[in-house]
Amino acid sequence: MKEAKAIVTGAAAGIGRAVAELLAELGAAVVVADVDDEAGHRTAAHIGATFVHADMTSDEDVSRLFDEAERRLGGIEVFVNNAGGVDDPHYPLAPVAQWSAVLDLNLRSVLLATQLALERIEAGVVVAISSVAALGNEPHAAPEYAAAKAAVVRFVTALPARDDVRLVCVCPDSTRTPAMERTLASKPPGFDPGRMLEPRDVAEAVVDLIRDDEARGRVLCVRAGEPVQTISN
Numbered sequence: 001m002k003e004a005k006a007i008v009t010g011a012a013a014g015i016g017r018a019v020a021e022l023l024a025e026l027g028a029a030v031v032v033a034d035v036d037d038e039a040g041h042r043t044a045a046h047i048g049a050t051f052v053h054a055d056m057t058s059d060e061d062v063s064r065l066f067d068e069a070e071r072r073l074g075g076i077e078v079f080v081n082n083a084g085g086v087d088d089p090h091y092p093l094a095p096v097a098q099w100s101a102v103l104d105l106n107l108r109s110v111l112l113a114t115q116l117a118l119e120r121i122e123a124g125v126v127v128a129i130s131s132v133a134a135l136g137n138e139p140h141a142a143p144e145y146a147a148a149k150a151a152v153v154r155f156v157t158a159l160p161a162r163d164d165v166r167l168v169c170v171c172p173d174s175t176r177t178p179a180m181e182r183t184l185a186s187k188p189p190g191f192d193p194g195r196m197l198e199p200r201d202v203a204e205a206v207v208d209l210i211r212d213d214e215a216r217g218r219v220l221c222v223r224a225g226e227p228v229q230t231i232s233n
Contacts, residue, residue, distance in 0.1 A: 004028040004124075004210075005073040007065065009056055009113065010083030012039035014177030015129060018199035019080055019206050021047045026207065028078070031069045056083040056109035057101070066116050077124035078210055079117040081110045084129065085179060086145040099144040106148035111155065118165055125166045125210050128152050129202075132173045132221060135231070157217050157232050166216045168209045171231070172202045173223040195224035 006023050010016040012034035020030050020043065030049040034040040037053055044051035050072050054065040069076055084106045091099045110128055117126045133140055134149035149171075156169040174180060175197040184193055205222045209215050219232035 004077050005069075005075050006078035006080065007031045007033055007069050007076060008080040008082055009033045009054065009065075010085075011080075012036040012043050014179060015172065015175055015199045015202045016080070016082040017043050018203035019082060020049060022200070022203040022207055023078070024049055029073050031065075031073060033065050034083075056113065057104045059112065062109070062113055062116060066120050070120065076117070076121050078127070079113065079121065079124070080127045080129070080206060081113055082129040083109060084131075084149075086142045090142040091144040094144070102142075102144045103148050106145060107151050107155075110152050114155075114159075114167065118162070121165050123164045125168065125215075127206055127209060128156050128167070128169045129206075130156075130169050130171045130219075132171050132223070134171055135221065153219055153232070156219060159217070161216050166213075168215050168217070169219040169232075170202060170205050170209065171219060171221045172197055172205075173221075175199055175202055197222060197224045 006028045008016050008020040008030060011020040011032040020032050024030050024047040030047065032040055032044040032049045032051045033054040035053065035055045040051045052065050052068045055061045086102050114126055130152040131149040133146040134153045140146040153169055153171065156167050159167055174193060177199060202222055205220050205228050209218060209220065217232065218230060221229040221231050
């Protein structure tokens with residue numbers, strides 16, 4: 001991991017920040033990408049990284065992110081597709097523009113960024129952060145989010161293997177991120193979310209995949225208090 005050149009999207013806070021921080025601790029040169037300039041600069045300064053503003057739903061921003069990262073790092077070896085999320089209300093109550101934006105952020109941006117990563121990375125790994133919302137066949141409070149994350153998992157397993165770039169995926173369960181804290185604050189008193197992951201738990205699973213040269217098309221499920229489970233190899 002030492003001297004690896006990495007981009008992490010959605011890295012101003014939460015899981016993305018934890019991934020960027022762990023990569024930096026291990027000696028990687030990291031570009032922190034996010035739409036939140038203030039938090040992004042703060043994270044980059046804290047871990048000794050570089051910040052680049054990037055709205056992952058903007059084709060122009062995504063292209064510029066890769067250009068900036070190549071210029072500042074001298075190349076790219078690791079790309080972590082972490083940017084994502086969903087807001088209330090959910091499908092079918094959400095207007096078309098809102099649930100379409102959820103698909104753009106959680107699915108289309110992953111495909112676009114991966115396409116550019118495959119063009120730019122000569123040898124390395126692309127990690128997609130999905131969610132346990134992608135798994136199973138139970139109802140989900142945000143169907144559009146679950147569908148997008150399920151598509152990310154299938155995308156990772158469907159893309160033909162390449163000798164030079166590995167594509168892998170991590171599906172975390174509920175994680176104590178700032179976004180999750182805001183969601184919990186809106187719940188009624190006494191609401192019990194159950195055991196939750198810490199962002200560092202997810203970051204460690206991501207780094208394990210990055211380090212494993214045999215991991216191609218692998219999908220991991222990470223749940224609090226349980227061993228990391230491989231659900232596709």
